[in-house]
Amino acid sequence: xxxLHEILALAVIDRDDDQIVYTxxxxxxxxxxxxVHGGSAxxxxxxxxxxxxxxxxxxxxxxxxxxxxxxxxxxxxxxxYLNAPNPGAIELRxxxxxxxxxxxxxxxxxxxxxxxxxxxxxxxxxxxxxxxxRSRPTEARDLPPEPPADxxxxxxxxxxxxxxxxxVLDLALDxxxxxxxxxxxxxxVIRGWVRPKSGVADLPFVTLVCDISPPVVMNLxxxxxAPTVTxxxxxRRIPSGDPGAWLRFANSSIEVGRGMFExxxxxxxSTGVVVGQSRQLALIPAKPVNGPAAG
Amino acid sequence: xxxLHEILALAVIDRDDDQIVYTxxxxxxxxxxxxVHGGSAxxxxxxxxxxxxxxxxxxxxxxxxxxxxxxxxxxxxxxxYLNAPNPGAIELRxxxxxxxxxxxxxxxxxxxxxxxxxxxxxxxxxxxxxxxxRSRPTEARDLPPEPPADxxxxxxxxxxxxxxxxxVLDLALDxxxxxxxxxxxxxxVIRGWVRPKSGVADLPFVTLVCDISPPVVMNLxxxxxAPTVTxxxxxRRIPSGDPGAWLRFANSSIEVGRGMFExxxxxxxSTGVVVGQSRQLALIPAKPVNGPAAG
Numbered sequence: 035x036x037x038l039h040e041i042l043a044l045a046v047i048d049r050d051d052d053q054i055v056y057t058x059x060x061x062x063x064x065x066x067x068x069x070v071h072g073g074s075a076x077x078x079x080x081x082x083x084x085x086x087x088x089x090x091x092x093x094x095x096x097x098x099x100x101x102x103x104x105x106x107x108x109x110x111x112x113x114x115y116l117n118a119p120n121p122g123a124i125e126l127r128x129x130x131x132x133x134x135x136x137x138x139x140x141x142x143x144x145x146x147x148x149x150x151x152x153x154x155x156x157x158x159x160x161x162x163x164x165x166x167x168r169s170r171p172t173e174a175r176d177l178p179p180e181p182p183a184d185x186x187x188x189x190x191x192x193x194x195x196x197x198x199x200x201x202v203l204d205l206a207l208d209x210x211x212x213x214x215x216x217x218x219x220x221x222x223v224i225r226g227w228v229r230p231k232s233g234v235a236d237l238p239f240v241t242l243v244c245d246i247s248p249p250v251v252m253n254l255x256x257x258x259x260a261p262t263v264t265x266x267x268x269x270r271r272i273p274s275g276d277p278g279a280w281l282r283f284a285n286s287s288i289e290v291g292r293g294m295f296e297x298x299x300x301x302x303x304s305t306g307v308v309v310g311q312s313r314q315l316a317l318i319p320a321k322p323v324n325g326p327a328a329g
Numbered sequence: 330x331x332x333l334h335e336i337l338a339l340a341v342i343d344r345d346d347d348q349i350v351y352t353x354x355x356x357x358x359x360x361x362x363x364x365v366h367g368g369s370a371x372x373x374x375x376x377x378x379x380x381x382x383x384x385x386x387x388x389x390x391x392x393x394x395x396x397x398x399x400x401x402x403x404x405x406x407x408x409x410y411l412n413a414p415n416p417g418a419i420e421l422r423x424x425x426x427x428x429x430x431x432x433x434x435x436x437x438x439x440x441x442x443x444x445x446x447x448x449x450x451x452x453x454x455x456x457x458x459x460x461x462x463r464s465r466p467t468e469a470r471d472l473p474p475e476p477p478a479d480x481x482x483x484x485x486x487x488x489x490x491x492x493x494x495x496x497v498l499d500l501a502l503d504x505x506x507x508x509x510x511x512x513x514x515x516x517x518v519i520r521g522w523v524r525p526k527s528g529v530a531d532l533p534f535v536t537l538v539c540d541i542s543p544p545v546v547m548n549l550x551x552x553x554x555a556p557t558v559t560x561x562x563x564x565r566r567i568p569s570g571d572p573g574a575w576l577r578f579a580n581s582s583i584e585v586g587r588g589m590f591e592x593x594x595x596x597x598x599s600t601g602v603v604v605g606q607s608r609q610l611a612l613i614p615a616k617p618v619n620g621p622a623a624g
Contacts, residue, residue, distance in 0.1 A: 109589065110559045110610045112407040114434055114450050116427045131448060132411045136612070137558055139409055139448070153426060153434070155409055155450065157559050157610070162586030167549050167613070168517055170583050222463055254462050263432055264405045264452050266561045268591055268610050270584060288465050288595060289565060289603040291457030294404065296563055296606060300583060308584040311591060313608050315405045315452070315563050317431070318462070 038202050038230050039099055041074070042081045042238060044126070052130040054086040062121040065198050069118040072262045072314075073245025074199075075144060075152055077238045079126060080108045080267075083140040083156035086128035099236045103161045103272050106138060107237060110157040112266040117151040119144060124151075131155075162271050169308065172300045173211075173225055173284035179304050180280055181206035181227040186215050197248075203239075204229050204280075205246065211284075214252040222250035222287040222295070227280040235273040235281055235303070244299045244312035247285035251295060251318065258319030263294070267312040271303075279304035293318055333497050333525050334394055336369070337376045337533060339421070347425040349381040357416040360493050364413040367557045367609075368540025369494075370439060370447055372533045374421060375403045375562075378435040378451035381423035394531045396456075398567050401433060402532060404454040407561040412446040414439060419446075426450075457566050464603065467595045468506075468520055468579035474599050475575055476501035476522040481510050492543075498534075499524050499575075500541065506579075509547040517545035517590070518581040530568040530576055530598070539594045539607035542580035546590060546613065553614030558589070560609040568598035575599060588613055 041061055048055040064074035084098040084107060095105035124146050131139040137159055144152040169175075181187070185206035194200050206227045213220040224247045230239055244267040249260040273281060283301045294315055301310040336356055343350040359369035379393040379402060390400035419441050426434040432454055439447040464470075476482070483492060483500035492500070501522045508515040519542045525534055539562040544555040568576060578596045589610055596605040 110409075112409075112450065112559065112561060114405075114407075114426075114452055116429070116432075116434060131409075131445075134411070137411075139411060150426075153450065155407065155448065155559075157409055159558065160588060162588050164587050167546070167551070167585040167587065167590070168582070169585075170516065170581070172583055221465065251462070256462070263454065264407065264450075264561070266407060266559070266608065270586065270589070270591075286465070287463070288467055288606065290462040290464075291565060292459050292462065293455060293457050294565070295462070311583065313561065 037232065038239060041078065042099065044082060044085055054089060054128045056082050056126040058124055058126055060119070060121045060124060063198050063201050065121055067196055067259065070121060071199065071245070072115060072265055073242045075119060076111060076113045076154065076245065076265060076267060077241040079113060079142040079144055079152065079154045080111050080156060080241050081238050082126035082128050083142045084108055087138065087140055087158060090130050090133065098238055101237050101272060103163055106158040106160060108156045108269060109159040109161065110266065110268050111154055111241065112264060113152050113154040114264045115152055115262050117149060118261065119146050119151045161269065172302065173223060173286065174282045174300045174302045175306045177208060177225055177282045184209055185227065186212055202231050204231060219255050220253045222253050222290055223284060224248060224250050224253065225284045227282055229278065229280045234275045234277055237269055237272065240269055240273060240301060240310040241267055243281055243283060243301050244310045247283060247299060249316065250285055250287045250297055251290055254290060256319060260316045260319050263315045263317060265312060265314040267310060269310050271307055271309045273303035273309045274305050276304055281309065332527065333534060336373065337394065339377060339380055349384060349423050351377050351421040353419055353421060355416045355419060358493050358496050360416055362491055362554065365416055366494065366540070367410060367560055368537045370414060371406060371408045371449065371540065371560060371562060372536040374408060374437040374439055374447065374449045375406050375451060375536050376533050377421035377423050378437045379403055382433065382435055382453060385425050385428065393533055396532050396567060398456045398458055401453040401455060403451045403564060404456065405452040405561065405563050406449055406536070407559060408447050408449040409559045410447055410557050412444060413556065414441050414446045456564065467597065468518060468581065469577045469595045469597045470601045472503060472520055472522070472577045479504055480522065481507055497526050499526060514550050515548045517548050517585055518579060519543060519545050519548065520579045522575040522577055524573070524575045529570045529572055532564055532567060535564055535568060535596060535605040536562055538576055538578060538596050539605045542578060542594060544611065545580055545582045545592055546585055549585060551614060555611045555614050558610045558612060560607060562605060562607040564605050566602055566604045568604045569600050571599055576604065
């Protein structure tokens with residue numbers, strides 16, 4: 035079994051003053067259907083950006099999986115998806131755009147078979163901590179900290195035929211906000227719980243979770259692949275480190291058009307604090323079919 | 330008086346197969362305090378990206394101000410702000426990243442005094458039209474289509490000492506969601522109305538409006554410059570073309586931390602349809618002062 039940290043292993047194949055090129059391997063676990071999960075690909079880009087940033091700054095700060103909030107880390111990552119990558123070998127080409135006192139910027143291209151498949155801009159800053167000035171209500175925080183027995187668990191469900199990540203994470207969907215699982219329709223809001231199968235949620239995991247939900251358009255009876263065009267993820271805090279603790283998420287859309295929809299994840303940790311949020315613009319599936327959730 | 334379209338004038342100073350360099354002039358009207366307004370700078374980047382895209386594709390499609398929704402236009406623009414630009418001459422360096430059947434991507438750097446001050450990724454696609462699959466409630470659509478007499482109008486207010494755009498646009502804030510104007514505090518949600526002083530709202534104007542609101546942290550008693558780190562704007566539709574019609578916006582934050590806050594604009598046209606939306610990550614003002622709105 036591949037652990038969550040194994041996929042983050044990087045090997046440098048080229049470097050100069052403002053570019054470092056890594057190779058990495060994407061295990062087939064990190065796929066939705068045949069293609070690499072967008073949030074997992076972004077997680078790899080974020081991790082490579084951070085590794086390169088530590089090199090450029092000669093920093094002794096810990097790797098991203100052990101970030102302690104004292105040193106600059108990626109706080110905002112926008113990835114534009116040019117082509118859907120396949121599992122297997124990729125190159126991660128990190129380029130230093132700006133090194134600043136408050137904010138630094140690193141671009142990362144994901145290259146596969148000599149083609150750029152994802153291009154990302156990663157902004158570095160200091161994570162928040164302490165009491166927030168204001169936390170407004172979110173549909174994620176309304177969930178109980180742990181999934182109830184009647185939640186829709188990924189493990190053992192037909193969804194595992196599509197979402198292949200169950201070896202590395204637990205995922206449970208709130209049945210009230212996933213009517214698609216019963217062949218019913220509802221508002222474009224899907225909520226749920228997620229945690230790593232082992233260890234605690236770290237910043238790379240939060241990045242992945244910011245794109246974990248099934249497409250909200252499933253609740254409108256629209257099934258099929260809803261390709262992400264662009265995905266902006268904000269990492270806000272390091273999750274509380276209780277082993278076995280779940281993160282909660284809500285994924286919702288304000289406006290589902292005929293061709294495109296935006297979709298926002300809000301992710302809170304077991305204490306209810308916002309640890310990550312994302313917004314993406316995605317395409318309505320080209321050939322929507324009215325079918326079961328696993329269709 | 331400088332019209333809204335004058336600032337969009339571009340002159341080509343260099344071009345090759347995959348890069349076009351333009352110069353433009355940013356009038357001091359488009360400033361907040363001494364620095365260029367982030368949404369106005371993004372408007373210029375979007376417009377330059379579109380002009381370059383028309384050249385690369387040999388397209389006869391209209392310029393962005395007259396876009397009719399039939400041809401690809403910018404649908405998602407993420408800008409990262411490296412340094413706050415000053416009014417005056419800028420260069421806009423557009424580079425073709427991908428030309429695709431469904432989605433194309435153009436990067437644009439804004440360069441001033443030989444320094445890259447803003448870097449943007451612009452995704453092209455086809456705007457939505459027709460009946461949306463689903464529009465969820467937004468705090469923008471709850472406003473009446475026109476500002477009431479007791480709205481907080483920019484024209485003639487002390488805010489014009491900070492926001493200099495009143496020669497080209499009308500702006501009115503909903504008094505109920507702008508308690509800062511009365512020295513009071515409230516939730517981090519500011520709503521209002523905006524329209525061009527002449528003509529109708531076009532796609533460049535929607536881009537600008539997606540960053541028109543005062544910082545929501547003012548409602549928490551936090552004043553001062555709240556620098557935008559990164560701003561992602563989605564253009565969803567061409568606004569209805571009624572002369573004199575107002576756009577409505579709501580700007581809100583889920584999580585205002587000690588160091589950073591996210592801030593989302595939703596913009597609807599006079600018919601209530603979502604025409605634009607944005608999310609930004611911004612810094613809490615470095616030296617917050619508890620003072621009046623114009624402080």
